[in-house]
Amino acid sequence: MAKDSAARNGATAAPAGVADVFDHGPLKLERRDAVLVVGLDRQSKRNAINDEAVAALDDCFSAIPDDVRAVVLHGHGPNFSAGLDLSEISERDVTAGVFHSRAWHRCFEKIEFGRVPVIAVLKGAVIGGGLELACAAHIRVAEPSAFFALPEGQRGIFVGGGGSVRLPRLIGVARMADMMLTGRTYAAADAVSLGIAQYLVGEGEGMAHALELAGRVAANAPLTNFAVIQALPRIADADPRVGYLMEALVSAVAQGDSEAKARVRDFLEKRAAKVARPA
Numbered sequence: 001m002a003k004d005s006a007a008r009n010g011a012t013a014a015p016a017g018v019a020d021v022f023d024h025g026p027l028k029l030e031r032r033d034a035v036l037v038v039g040l041d042r043q044s045k046r047n048a049i050n051d052e053a054v055a056a057l058d059d060c061f062s063a064i065p066d067d068v069r070a071v072v073l074h075g076h077g078p079n080f081s082a083g084l085d086l087s088e089i090s091e092r093d094v095t096a097g098v099f100h101s102r103a104w105h106r107c108f109e110k111i112e113f114g115r116v117p118v119i120a121v122l123k124g125a126v127i128g129g130g131l132e133l134a135c136a137a138h139i140r141v142a143e144p145s146a147f148f149a150l151p152e153g154q155r156g157i158f159v160g161g162g163g164s165v166r167l168p169r170l171i172g173v174a175r176m177a178d179m180m181l182t183g184r185t186y187a188a189a190d191a192v193s194l195g196i197a198q199y200l201v202g203e204g205e206g207m208a209h210a211l212e213l214a215g216r217v218a219a220n221a222p223l224t225n226f227a228v229i230q231a232l233p234r235i236a237d238a239d240p241r242v243g244y245l246m247e248a249l250v251s252a253v254a255q256g257d258s259e260a261k262a263r264v265r266d267f268l269e270k271r272a273a274k275v276a277r278p279a
């Protein structure tokens with residue numbers, strides 16, 4: 001297989017060893033070939049998200065290197081995140097509260113509407129703002145220890161990280177209202193059947209599974225991934241007449257790209273893998 005064709009057909013898919021690990025405040029970043037692994041690392045506070053963590057996430061997702069094709073987002077230690085760092089809340093009046101929430105929105109929009117797909121690995125606490133962060137990712141992988149709750153009602157506050165927009169799209173307004181009004185906790189398996197997470201894997205297997213998914217994602221044409229992230233949610237939200245028009249335009253742009261032409265040629269000339277049948 002020629003080098004370019006091999007690259008298009010998944011030969012670069014499997015992320016190899018860790019090339020670089022570096023600290024970025026409360027984040028730990030690791031490069032694994034075309035995949036960037038971003039880990040919240042405030043384990044003594046169960047990865048609660050403080051202002052510094054939001055700033056670090058914002059920095060990180062503002063400057064994803066051009067050769068990164070997918071991001072895996074996770075929490076170091078046994079938890080994904082215990083949500084908003086409650087120790088900072090008493091410092092804020094109403095105006096500061098609005099700006100705080102908007103800073104979360106800006107940051108999480110960089111994750112949701114960035115250049116590359118983001119896969120979240122969820123284990124232990126996925127609470128409040130931690131769940132909001134997870135909802136900004138495109139694929140969520142849960143381990144059995146993951147538990148999901150919105151205890152904002154118990155704390156006398158409301159979601160502020162875009163959760164009231166993103167979570168109802170996954171589970172519906174009624175279920176989110178129930179979560180917030182009753183403070184109920186969902187176990188990992190329930191979260192998967194409700195659509196909060198797409199995959200339930202064995203305990204401790206979340207990262208390996210996410211990296212495997214990231215390898216598949218990274219092997220796609222970058223323009224298709226970009227269209228999935230940027231266009232699909234907007235098309236799905238649009239009036240159907242606008243949606244069909246947007247789809248036709250995005251589709252024509254994608255198929256006009258030289259990468260699409262090369263990939264289709266690879267298939268027709270028997271150099272590309274066939275679609276796998278179910279195991």
Ligand SMILES: COc1cc(/C=C/C(=O)SCCNC(=O)CCNC(=O)[C@H](O)C(C)(C)COP(=O)(O)OP(=O)(O)OC[C@H]2O[C@@H](n3cnc4c(N)ncnc43)[C@H](O)[C@@H]2OP(=O)(O)O)ccc1O
Nearest residue numbers: 045048082083084085086087100101125128129157160161
């Ligand atoms: C309003 O505008 C907003 C809002 C938001 C988003 C809002 C939210 O996220 S509300 C939800 C906030 N989170 C919680 O209520 C979870 C509280 N934590 C727990 O229930 C537990 O800690 C646990 C996560 C279940 C873990 O239990 P365990 O393993 O037993 O650990 P602990 O001993 O309880 O905790 C260890 C250590 O961590 C501290 N800690 C835990 N969670 C938080 C937190 N969320 N904030 C601050 N600190 C936390 C805990 O106090 C302990 O500290 P020590 O000093 O005692 O060791 C978004 C944007 C907006 O604008």
